[in-house]
Amino acid sequence: MTTMLLNFRNWLPEVFSNRNFLNRDVIAGITLATILIPQSMAYAMLAGVDPKYGLYAAFIPVAIASFFGSSRYLATGPVAMVSLLTAVAAGSLAGGESSLYIFYAVLLAFSVGIFQIILSLTKAGKFFDKIPRHVIIGFTSAAALIIGGSQFHKTIGLPTIDLHDLQGLMNTSVNSTNGFAILISILAVLVIYLMKNKSNNAFVNNFAVLTAVIVSIVGSIIFSYQGPIVGYIPDGLPSLGMPSFDSAAISIPMFLIHTIIITFVGFMEALAIAQTLAIKMAVRETQELASKSASRFDVDQELFGQGLANIGSGFSGSYPVSGSFSRSSVCIVANGFSGLTSMITSLVVGLTLLFLTGTLFYLPHATLGIIIILAVIPLIEIKKMIEIFKENIKDGIIVWGTFFSTLLFPLLQIEVYEGVTTHIWTGIIFGFVLSFILERFMRN
DSSP: OHHHHTGGGGTHHHHHTOHHHHHHHHHHHHHHHHHHHHHHHHHHHHTTSOHHHHHHHTTHHHHHHHHHSSOSSOEEEOOHHHHHHHHHHHHHHTTTOGGGHHHHHHHHHHHHHHHHHHHHHTTOGGGGGGSOHHHHHHHHHHHHHHHHHHHHHHHTTOOOOOTTOHHHHHHOOGGGSOHHHHHHHHHHHHHHHHHHHSOOOHHHHHTHHHHHHHHHHHHHHHTTOOSOBOOOOOOSOOOOOOOOOTTOOOOHHHHHHHHHHHHHHHHHHHHHHHHHHHHHTHHHHHHHSTTSSOOOOOHHHHHHHHHHHHHHHHHTTOOOOEEEHHHHHHHHHTTOOSTHHHHHHHHHHHHHHHHTGGGGTTOBHHHHHHHHHHHHGGGOOHHHHHHHHHHOHHHHHHHHHHHHHHHHHHHHOOEEETTEEOOHHHHHHHHHHHHHHHHHHHHO
């Protein structure tokens, strides 16, 4: 336990004994913050809560995860997959009462964090290595498709579309779209695409999202944008504390199911990223570190750090967090050296909450929708799933079965137990069951 709490000793002395390492972390941290701030607000809306809660989740949890986690490069905070799972969980637990969404979201942050710490202390990290990758690929591809589809209405200025209300969907006409929203969306796509794909300059690439946000805000003000905007975000840091349970009527079976699903899906994403980066950066580390050996990645230590980060998010009044693939990649590109990168990012987010929330008032929802869509497109691995099926029929059945079940169960909404209704989370359970059955069948 003491070793876990003092894990930061592996990199903190090196940073403050070398000005080059310190400068790199400061620059990478600021760069990371310019991406995290707009992303966190977008993901908060995906989670069904106000944008300010995304900023809260991007503040304290980011620093905690970097301080106590195992990876030097994993960028923690709000992510698309966990945000979607939180929206599903909060929606089902709250019975559709949107005013209760944040209450259950905060509660889930606590429960996920506690569960992750229990897993880390019981050395259960090795269990994650046994989770079939084909199930995860099928689930994340379908979930990313759902996430992208759920944001489309923002990009054309339509109200939220309920896929179960087919009559209402048919009645939604082209005249209901908002021309301003469409123009803003096209502009945001062009800015991000051109800066990310048509430039070989890393600085230009990293500031694509921030540039799209600035251009959108300026355009919104100059042309008196009539579509939905972020609006008022209160100045100041989040208040720390536990939620009140006075009016809570929690469905324990459903709450436990969502806690387990968010824990496993969220950490699998963080684990895959951290392990990949550990391998990728091993050579560079042997050249830079005084010990001339690459830093070791430890699954249980990362579980511990992610668990504390989620508890920190709960105390901040926000929802569950995890590791981000896109932001972790930016950390590498920006030449970050250690966990101090994320601590600098956290500091910049804190300063934004104190002094700059007013500048975000006119940011269009359309831009946030585009940010989410472009962030999840790489997660839709249709080509990879086709290759899996061609290489191994059994694995192909698992990956495609998980994919289609994840898409279908939210539409079917079958009640499997009192208060427990199928949704996106059911797809990953179906994938596990299918994998288990096929493994036994093929073995026999």
